[in-house]
Amino acid sequence: MRGERQGHDGEMMECTFGWIADALGHLTRGEEICLLAFQGEVSHFCRFNRGRVRQAGHVHQLGASLTLVDGERQVSLKLRLTGEAALDRATLEAALERLRGYLQRVPEDPHLCFAREVRSSRQVDGTEPPDPLGITGDILDGACGHDFVGILATGSQYAGFANSLGQRNWHATGSFNLEWSLHAEGDKAVKRQYAGTMWDGAHFRAQLHDSAEQLQLMRRAPVALTPGEYRVYLAPSALAEVVRMLCWGGFSARAHQTKSSPLHRLAGGTASLSPLVSLAEDLAGGMAPSFQERGVIKPPRVELITAGRYGEPLVAPRSAAEYGMRTNGAEPDESPVSLEMAPGALPASEVLAQLGDGLYLNNLWYLNWSDRNSARITGMTRFASFLVKGGELQGPIQVLRFDDSVYRLLGSALEALSAERELIIDTASYEARSFRTMRLPGALIGAMRFTL
Amino acid sequence: MIERLKRLFAECIPPGVEFCSLRAVFTQGEQLNVRRNVPQPLTLHEDAGAMVTVRTGAGIGYGATSELTAGGLRAAAQKALALAEMMGRCSLFDGAQPPLPSPSGEFRTEVGIPWESWSLAEKLELLQAESAAMRIDARIVDWGASLGHQRVETLYLTHEGGALWQGREVVAPGLYATAFAAGEAQQRSLHGGGLPRQAGLELLEQMEFRGRGRRVAEQALALLAAEQCPSGRRDLLLAPDQMMLQIHESIGHPLELDRILGDERNFAGTSFVTPEMFGSYRYGSELLNVSFDPAVPGELASYAYDDEGSRAEKRRLIERGVLRCPLGGLTSQRRAGLPGVANTRACNWNRPPIDRMANLNLEPGESRFEELIAQVERGIYMETNRSWSIDDSRNKFQFGCEWGRLIEEGRLTRVVKNPNYRGISESFWRSLAGVGGPETVEVHGTPNCGKGEPNQVIAVGHASPPCLFRNVEVFGG
Numbered sequence: 042m043r044g045e046r047q048g049h050d051g052e053m054m055e056c057t058f059g060w061i062a063d064a065l066g067h068l069t070r071g072e073e074i075c076l077l078a079f080q081g082e083v084s085h086f087c088r089f090n091r092g093r094v095r096q097a098g099h100v101h102q103l104g105a106s107l108t109l110v111d112g113e114r115q116v117s118l119k120l121r122l123t124g125e126a127a128l129d130r131a132t133l134e135a136a137l138e139r140l141r142g143y144l145q146r147v148p149e150d151p152h153l154c155f156a157r158e159v160r161s162s163r164q165v166d167g168t169e170p171p172d173p174l175g176i177t178g179d180i181l182d183g184a185c186g187h188d189f190v191g192i193l194a195t196g197s198q199y200a201g202f203a204n205s206l207g208q209r210n211w212h213a214t215g216s217f218n219l220e221w222s223l224h225a226e227g228d229k230a231v232k233r234q235y236a237g238t239m240w241d242g243a244h245f246r247a248q249l250h251d252s253a254e255q256l257q258l259m260r261r262a263p264v265a266l267t268p269g270e271y272r273v274y275l276a277p278s279a280l281a282e283v284v285r286m287l288c289w290g291g292f293s294a295r296a297h298q299t300k301s302s303p304l305h306r307l308a309g310g311t312a313s314l315s316p317l318v319s320l321a322e323d324l325a326g327g328m329a330p331s332f333q334e335r336g337v338i339k340p341p342r343v344e345l346i347t348a349g350r351y352g353e354p355l356v357a358p359r360s361a362a363e364y365g366m367r368t369n370g371a372e373p374d375e376s377p378v379s380l381e382m383a384p385g386a387l388p389a390s391e392v393l394a395q396l397g398d399g400l401y402l403n404n405l406w407y408l409n410w411s412d413r414n415s416a417r418i419t420g421m422t423r424f425a426s427f428l429v430k431g432g433e434l435q436g437p438i439q440v441l442r443f444d445d446s447v448y449r450l451l452g453s454a455l456e457a458l459s460a461e462r463e464l465i466i467d468t469a470s471y472e473a474r475s476f477r478t479m480r481l482p483g484a485l486i487g488a489m490r491f492t493l
Numbered sequence: 494m495i496e497r498l499k500r501l502f503a504e505c506i507p508p509g510v511e512f513c514s515l516r517a518v519f520t521q522g523e524q525l526n527v528r529r530n531v532p533q534p535l536t537l538h539e540d541a542g543a544m545v546t547v548r549t550g551a552g553i554g555y556g557a558t559s560e561l562t563a564g565g566l567r568a569a570a571q572k573a574l575a576l577a578e579m580m581g582r583c584s585l586f587d588g589a590q591p592p593l594p595s596p597s598g599e600f601r602t603e604v605g606i607p608w609e610s611w612s613l614a615e616k617l618e619l620l621q622a623e624s625a626a627m628r629i630d631a632r633i634v635d636w637g638a639s640l641g642h643q644r645v646e647t648l649y650l651t652h653e654g655g656a657l658w659q660g661r662e663v664v665a666p667g668l669y670a671t672a673f674a675a676g677e678a679q680q681r682s683l684h685g686g687g688l689p690r691q692a693g694l695e696l697l698e699q700m701e702f703r704g705r706g707r708r709v710a711e712q713a714l715a716l717l718a719a720e721q722c723p724s725g726r727r728d729l730l731l732a733p734d735q736m737m738l739q740i741h742e743s744i745g746h747p748l749e750l751d752r753i754l755g756d757e758r759n760f761a762g763t764s765f766v767t768p769e770m771f772g773s774y775r776y777g778s779e780l781l782n783v784s785f786d787p788a789v790p791g792e793l794a795s796y797a798y799d800d801e802g803s804r805a806e807k808r809r810l811i812e813r814g815v816l817r818c819p820l821g822g823l824t825s826q827r828r829a830g831l832p833g834v835a836n837t838r839a840c841n842w843n844r845p846p847i848d849r850m851a852n853l854n855l856e857p858g859e860s861r862f863e864e865l866i867a868q869v870e871r872g873i874y875m876e877t878n879r880s881w882s883i884d885d886s887r888n889k890f891q892f893g894c895e896w897g898r899l900i901e902e903g904r905l906t907r908v909v910k911n912p913n914y915r916g917i918s919e920s921f922w923r924s925l926a927g928v929g930g931p932e933t934v935e936v937h938g939t940p941n942c943g944k945g946e947p948n949q950v951i952a953v954g955h956a957s958p959p960c961l962f963r964n965v966e967v968f969g970g
Contacts, residue, residue: 086947090756093585098555099572100843100947101565102542108534118537123560139537146613148532174579181583190759192946220946222759228885230758299635300673301680311676406762409882411893412911412970414677419891421884440884442891442915470947472841493889493915 048169050083051213054103054199057081057124058211061105061133062203068137069109069205075137076108076155078334079201082473085173087193089221092184094177102473103199106334107133109140113149116140154358154368156336159208166328170196170215171240179242180219183249190230191221198474200330210338212330214238214476219245220468222424223252229259229437232278232404232424236466255425261436264428268441270488272399274392274429277463277481282405283450284320284380284479286418292322292345293375294354298364303416303447307351312416312448314349315455319383321345322355327379327478328466332370333357339370345377349452381480385458392459394432395485401427401434405443416447419492442493450486459483494519495648495658498543501563502650505545505570510577511589512548513570513652516800517541517561518842521644523608527620528637530628535613538643542842547573552581553588557843591827593801595655600797602662603790605695608642616640619697623706627670632717633710634673641665641689649802657798663952664696665689665940668706672713679716679910681709681895684734685877687937689952690791712896715908722897722912722969728872728926729914729965730865733935735894736855736957738878741942743918744776744783745850745953747887748810749944750821750829756847761944762885765919766816768829774816777922782856783811785820785834792852792954793938800846803835810834810853814923821848840949847945852938852954858928865927865961872900873967875912883918891915911970921962929958 058079065075081103088096103124108117118136122129173195180193195217202210218236231252235245275283287304296302306312322343324331331339335358344352355371372378387395400422408420421440428435446452459482467477502515522538542559545566554576556569580588620638627636642664649657669682683705690696697703731739747764751757766774787796787805796805801823810818821829822837825848839846866874880893897912898905938954 084947088756088946090585090754090758094552094580094583095585095756096553096555096845097576097580098544098557098845099569099576100557101569102557102559102843104540104559116535116537118539120539121541121559123562123565125560125562125565128562136539143535143537143613147535148617150534151531153534177579188755190755192759194947220759224755224758228758228763232759299671300678301635301671305678306676309676406885407882409880409891409893411880411891411913415970417970419880419882421882421889423885440886440889442882442884442889444891471943471950472843474947493891493917 048197048215050197051199053124054081055211055213057103057122057129058201060126061129062209064130064133065203065205068134072111074110075205076110076336077203078106080104080473081199082196084194084196084474087173087177089180089184089189089191092187092189107136107140109137109144110153111144113153114144114147115150115153116143116147152359152362154335154362156208157206159206160338161209162331163211164331165213171217176217176240179245183246187253188224189221190224191219193217193219194470194474198476202332202334202336204336208336210332214328218466218468223256225256225259228440229263230424231255231259234466234468258427258434259425259437263437263439264435265439266441268491268493270490272396273486273489274396274399274401275484275486276403277483278465279402279405280481280484281465281479282408282420283418283447284382284481286408287447288376288380292355292377294356294364294366295360295375297354303410303413304351314346314448314452316348317385317455317458318349318451319347321381322377322379323381324379326381326480329378329476333372337368337370343369378477382482384460384462384482387457387459387485389459389461392483392485393429393434395457396429397432398430400438401429411444417444418447419444441491443489444492445490450489451484454487454489455484456487457485498648499650501566504563505566506652507547507570507574510547510549510574512593514546515543515650516842517543517648519646522642524641525616525620526637526639527617527624529635530621530624532617543569544842544845545570545573547577548588549574549577550581551584551587551589552577552579554580555845586828591823593823594803595651595653596798596802596804597656598797600659602660602691604662604693606693608664608694611694619703623668626706627710629707629710630714632672632674632714633670635671636710637669638706639667649800651802655802657802659796659798661691661796662693663689663793664692664694666697666700666702668709670710670713672717674717677717679713681713681716682877683709684937685879685895687734687737687939689793689938689940690936691793691795692791716896716910719908719910722873722909722967724968726964727967728869728900729962729967730869730872730874730900730959732874732876732959733957734877734937735875736960737937737955738881738892740853740855740955740957741953742881742883743887743890743921745820745853747918748820749848749850750819750825750831750833751848753819754825754828757944760946762887765886765888768831770816771819771831772817775814775923776811776816777814778925779813780858780925780928781811781814781922782809784809784854784856785836786852786854787835789852789854789936789954789956792936792956793952794851794954799835799837800839801837803837805835808834820850838951840951844945844947844949849942849944849951850953854956855958855960857931857934857958859930860927862929862933862959865929865959866900866905867903868927868961869900870902873909873912874898874900874905888918890918909969912967913969914965914967916965924963924965925960926963927961929960933958
């Protein structure tokens, strides 16, 4: 176990988790086993438009997913908690009674699987989260005079697992995540992200200054390009969109077994990616918990693709039981939570020269499969996307639609990966803030197909 | 619970504020899945929490908590007050305007057969039967049947005594089958998951769920054997379950007033529609009539009041092809100086309300389905969305469907696989050449419309007849 002191909210959350975990042992009966996955969040959100505040709010929420197992039967209930011990105890007791009622009526589950070996852990990253009002003040000072749009999320996120066998896992992080963009007219903008545990106003101001300079370039008349093939450099934030598509079933054991994976040809050995491409689930490089909702402890690293060849899929406990595999602690959707891509040899300082004539794309947008069998993706260019001639940025392009296969983009057409990588923290906050991260280089691609 | 919350709310209103509201949301859900003939673990869902909103000076703040106690709500109200005071010094707009209504009223989904009237065993038996019926060939490698239910109750209270209670109940059936052979997979589903409705179990009867499993599997196999969708410009007939997506992405989102006002530029995007277009812009052909209609019984996003307390009523947004009205609630209407509708909605208690599209429907025309087909010399008929992508301004799009059939010399002929099409919203709707009559209208919806910072997914409904478009770029895999 390792850890450090967390803030007041964190201590309250861990205290709530602790007594609930302790209560599980008392509340279960006979051969019953109870699993509890805990989630908590104390977050400030501040939304900006035109350099002013559009919406500001605070969210305090905690809840749990409770699974009751008896023999080969199981039922789960996702419920909300209050943090008030007496209320939550009553909620927990009522929930278990409700689950018992269902347990008698559900059939046996041939794929029931959870961690039976007790492995406890405690990890607390970051201390008291940064002061949201102070950060907001810095942002407003910097944003003055700019068309600044974005969202600041600050606060603490908590995850826990406990079972009636005695396992306890606790994970807490305090952080901020500012995702923002500076806009010129229309859809012309520069987008950035600043995330971490310690806010540095000087760093933000430098980012802002740099973006404002780039925005000057965006103010030039946009170039309307005809559909066709172009040399392209995908900055890490653009490559992230392509890699996110691969995470949609590409590394899932279940998706491979059911042939719904976009990479089923890669896994089957009938297609390959460039030897430059190596991808891994690397827990140490991210901020996700080291355990999952069934109590399985994740290995530090899973090699997903090595030198262009399919490696090991992500196997959730349920898939392990269904397909006779060994679980590697994957989440139920079997997508990576802490993905890293190996860097290449292209220094950032040489990207434009190596690109020569082509497109420098900082962002892609709204990707989807146009043909999943051939891993063909369509999507749009967005924000700071430039035409490059002779290694010099010329000006922005009008948005373009691409439609191309991953087997070309990261396969036969991939020329180089950048030596430097960026840590991209997922800003998704559907239901709650995300723990997911990606560490990626940029990609120089000899020919990318644009269609509209 | 209502009386207790009224009392707790009255105690937590910060003194001296211009406006204070509480929006409490209680959710109960149940999800049943059978996959490859194996019942998956039953999952239940319960949620409860509240958001307190405070307006003071020019600022608006919100505090949301799952702690529905006197202390929890008081803390949420104090957080909301502090943020409203902060925002008042740097607000994008005057948060004191417009004054928000304090209505009282009720809304309840009409339910014929209550969810609880069938036992768990009966529901599982139905799903097992449909699942078993899908395993018609060894090439069906994955298949499943599902049935979900959700009951959402919202209580909205204002400091001036407004009290709204709205109870929505949703049933969501689903079927899918994946066929695989010679290195290729094809999936067919029941409307791509686009069949959730506000209803009870009578929905299963209405949509003839029983017996649909086998047809889904047969069509997945038919796709394996089918030729690729041809490439080139052809007439395109879209089924209602693809019209759902077409309306959603290239009419619904561009008309959202908060996008037009720039709130979403960092995330969901902006819009090619600008404020001066309302009243005169030709969005589509004369056949295009689109309405915001929150009063269609059973449609997924039906309600009586939005989350700012505005009374929700039907309003025509596009009339005979001309753009008339945006999708914006009271706050956005005030900011933009434009009319709007009651569509300020939040996905749950822990997210603030923003402009959403709710039920957005394409009004029927006069053609029978056969008449639409008969008008086409060389075209494609496409059903059921499987892929969607559109640009930041909601203009350049590319959509893919599960199921396609050629239309040749006025007749539906061979099945084609991987049917896709692309176009530009600005010009696409002007190529609308045929609209099905009232008997061809189908009501669809999705629970997964994503937008907002922090992010929100919300349910929307789209009813439409099949529609015919001329000279569209289509292509295959």
